[in-house]
Amino acid sequence: MMILLKLFVTFFKIGALSFGGGYAMLPFIQREIIETNSWLTISEFIDIIGISQMTPGPIAINSATFVGYKVSGIMGSIFATLGITAVSFILISIVHKLTNKFRDSIFLKACFLGMRPVLIALIINAFLSLAKSAYIDVKSVIVTLIIGGCLLSKKVHPMATIAIAAVLGIILWGVF
Amino acid sequence: MNNLYKMFISFFKIGAVTFGGGYAMIPFIEEEVVNKNKWVSKDEFMDMLIISQSLPGTMAVNCCTFIGYRLGGVIGGLVGVLSVTLPSFLIIIIIAISFMQFRDNYYVNLAFKGIAAAVPMLVLTGVISMGKSVKKNFGNIAVGIIALIGLVIFRIHPVIITLGGAIYGVIFLRKQVK
Numbered sequence: 354m355m356i357l358l359k360l361f362v363t364f365f366k367i368g369a370l371s372f373g374g375g376y377a378m379l380p381f382i383q384r385e386i387i388e389t390n391s392w393l394t395i396s397e398f399i400d401i402i403g404i405s406q407m408t409p410g411p412i413a414i415n416s417a418t419f420v421g422y423k424v425s426g427i428m429g430s431i432f433a434t435l436g437i438t439a440v441s442f443i444l445i446s447i448v449h450k451l452t453n454k455f456r457d458s459i460f461l462k463a464c465f466l467g468m469r470p471v472l473i474a475l476i477i478n479a480f481l482s483l484a485k486s487a488y489i490d491v492k493s494v495i496v497t498l499i500i501g502g503c504l505l506s507k508k509v510h511p512m513a514t515i516a517i518a519a520v521l522g523i524i525l526w527g528v529f
Numbered sequence: 530m531n532n533l534y535k536m537f538i539s540f541f542k543i544g545a546v547t548f549g550g551g552y553a554m555i556p557f558i559e560e561e562v563v564n565k566n567k568w569v570s571k572d573e574f575m576d577m578l579i580i581s582q583s584l585p586g587t588m589a590v591n592c593c594t595f596i597g598y599r600l601g602g603v604i605g606g607l608v609g610v611l612s613v614t615l616p617s618f619l620i621i622i623i624i625a626i627s628f629m630q631f632r633d634n635y636y637v638n639l640a641f642k643g644i645a646a647a648v649p650m651l652v653l654t655g656v657i658s659m660g661k662s663v664k665k666n667f668g669n670i671a672v673g674i675i676a677l678i679g680l681v682i683f684r685i686h687p688v689i690i691t692l693g694g695a696i697y698g699v700i701f702l703r704k705q706v707k
Binding site for chain 2: 368369370378404405406407408409410411412413414415418419422423427430431434437438440441442444445446448449452459460462463464465466467468469470471472473474475476477478479480481483484487488492493494496497500501504505510511512514515517518519520521522523525526527
């Protein structure tokens with residue numbers, strides 16, 4: 354029971370302290386899991402990160418579930434995942450109340466208007482760092498251009514593009 | 530209730546198929562929430578994204594929780610957080626139990642190469658779509674470029690940059706607010 358509680362608290366802390374999405378969380382997770390609690394070895398941790406990146410869904414959730422499972426089975430994964438999602442739930446509960454209350458505030462509306470160009474910059478930044486590791490050869494650029502065409506034509510649902518990309522991967526790297 | 534059920538299915542689907550983390554999820558969430566079901570307007574969606582990104586926690590989970598709250602209060606929020614988390618949880622459990630050797634499979638590896646190459650493009654379509662909702666005047670473009678330089682070259686923390694945007698809004702954009 355103690356270990357489950359500890360998993361919950363540890364992942365709650367990881368969630369609460371890390372701004373900026375999954376990759377920003379990894380150093381926190383590493384410190385808590387390997388250094389503070391010695392729940393995993395470094396090579397197990399690297400394995401888990403690799404799998405978390407390869408499976409769908411937010412990386413932070415994936416790695417929390419995985420670490421929880423390694424440490425204490427199904428119950429462990431439930432508590433670790435609950436810990437990290439509890440942060441989101443609590444914070445959004447507060448923010449939802451606040452934005453509702455100040456919905457008509459000119460001050461708040463102006464804040465949001467000003468943050469929009471920043472949002473664009475943040476997404477471009479995410480694109481650039483992903484592109485750096487993804488575009489390793491001509492084949493990967495071909496895949497991305499085909500997917501871009503599918504997405505811009507609006508005729509293909511974004512979810513279908515994932516399947517198309519997987520098939521293209523098998524064809525391009527497997528056949529040629 | 531019907532809406533929450535539909536939302537659960539939408540977010541579950543999104544959680545189950547989006548590779549590449551939170552930013553790659555944006556076009557999927559936008560398609561389901563803004564275009565298809567019209568649960569929130571595009572402007573509201575952008576506000577939610579910027580909040581979700583500025584708070585601690587996982588951006589995608591924050592965003593889906595927020596949309597859930599908007600649709601159905603606390604229950605909606607709970608449905609939101611659960612539906613986007615559940616697929617990851619189930620997939621990882623299955624992998625942890627049985628398929629650890631799965632990733633060494635030749636074809637799985639090739640498929641993942643393809644998916645990895647597609648992920649940046651998914652993120653880029655988010656830029657294009659969001660960009661349409663930002664007025665292209667001198668101030669906004671300048672702030673966007675300065676923010677990008679701050680992020681890429683000077684590695685300033687995203688939260689600080691976001692705060693900068695809020696200050697810009699309060700000082701210069703108050704007249705634009707209806």
